[in-house]
Amino acid sequence: MTRAYVDDLSVERLAALQEQNLELSRLVAELRNEAALRTQFLSNISHDLRTPLTAIITHGEILRDGILGELTGRQRESVSGIIGGGRQLLDMIGEILTYARGAANQLTLSRSDFTVEAVLEQVCTLNESLVAKKGHALSVTVEPEIPPLYGDREKIVHVLGNLLGNAIDFTAPGGKVWIRASRGAPTERGHVVLIEVGDSGIGIAPEHHELVFREFAQVDATASRQHHGTGLGLAIARKFVELHDGRLWVESTLGGGSRFYFTIPVRSAS
Numbered sequence: 001m002t003r004a005y006v007d008d009l010s011v012e013r014l015a016a017l018q019e020q021n022l023e024l025s026r027l028v029a030e031l032r033n034e035a036a037l038r039t040q041f042l043s044n045i046s047h048d049l050r051t052p053l054t055a056i057i058t059h060g061e062i063l064r065d066g067i068l069g070e071l072t073g074r075q076r077e078s079v080s081g082i083i084g085g086g087r088q089l090l091d092m093i094g095e096i097l098t099y100a101r102g103a104a105n106q107l108t109l110s111r112s113d114f115t116v117e118a119v120l121e122q123v124c125t126l127n128e129s130l131v132a133k134k135g136h137a138l139s140v141t142v143e144p145e146i147p148p149l150y151g152d153r154e155k156i157v158h159v160l161g162n163l164l165g166n167a168i169d170f171t172a173p174g175g176k177v178w179i180r181a182s183r184g185a186p187t188e189r190g191h192v193v194l195i196e197v198g199d200s201g202i203g204i205a206p207e208h209h210e211l212v213f214r215e216f217a218q219v220d221a222t223a224s225r226q227h228h229g230t231g232l233g234l235a236i237a238r239k240f241v242e243l244h245d246g247r248l249w250v251e252s253t254l255g256g257g258s259r260f261y262f263t264i265p266v267r268s269a270s
């Protein structure tokens with residue numbers, strides 16, 4: 001084999017590899033662009049869907065409250081149904097919007113100090129009517145002298161609301177639902193508060209423990225399922241907790257109820 005022949009071969013192969021590299025880079029750029037466009041689309045559409053939906057809910061409330069004239073009992077019931085459905089839809093759109101923001105790395109924290117009691121009260125008030133409707137017994141326990149949390153209050157309320165909402169939904173009427181807050185084991189990053197949201201409901205088989213945290217994942221994904229959600233709640237909750245350097249996990253067995261736990265840091269003494 002002559003030297004010139006080898007050189008020719010290498011030059012040819014090099015050129016082919018360079019061509020392939022270029023093609024791959026072009027494909028990667030195209031995919032990135034498509035993903036960004038899809039995220040932007042999700043974000044825009046969710047935003048645009050909210051405006052008319054908010055109008056429907058507000059007008060429903062005006063009717064329900066008798067501002068335009070008294071309604072009969074059945075009319076009020078019907079209008080309340082419209083408002084309830086609208087709110088549910090608004091929550092789902094909110095979840096899709098948060099997911100789109102998370103996918104585009106647009107989530108940021110706005111931290112402050114606040115007490116665990118304050119967020120628990122806020123979340124329990126928001127869920128009061130749902131708990132009553134299902135006839136559950138809700139208990140809330142906070143360890144005495146627990147330190148204040150340091151984090152994004154709105155996001156922590158969102159996480160708690162989501163976990164409590166699931167606990168209420170996935171428990172047959174007349175069940176037990178509880179929230180407990182205590183000092184967690186300190187991590188290398190400092191002290192944390194541990195919050196448990198538990199229920200006596202249907203439970204989750206161990207092989208589904210990680211699946212439920214995946215975006216869009218639901219244990220019962222059939223069209224005939226009782227619960228209608230986006231499957232984004234736990235994925236978003238985990239993202240919010242991890243943004244705080246905390247952890248969110250589940251302990252559960254099928255038929256044995258579920259306990260979701262998460263940790264949130266407290267401000268280190270300085």
Ligand SMILES: Nc1ncnc2c1ncn2[C@@H]1O[C@H](COP(=O)(O)OP(=O)(O)O)[C@@H](O)[C@H]1O
Nearest residue numbers: 166167170212218219229230231232233234258
């Ligand atoms: N407390 C719970 N008990 C039983 N199953 C649960 C509970 N919380 C969540 N799950 C399961 O995890 C799935 C995903 O939950 P989530 O991410 O909140 O989405 P969604 O509520 O919209 O379905 C649920 O569809 C359900 O199958």
Ligand SMILES: [Mg+2]
Nearest residue numbers: 166229233234
């Ligand atoms: Mg949910």
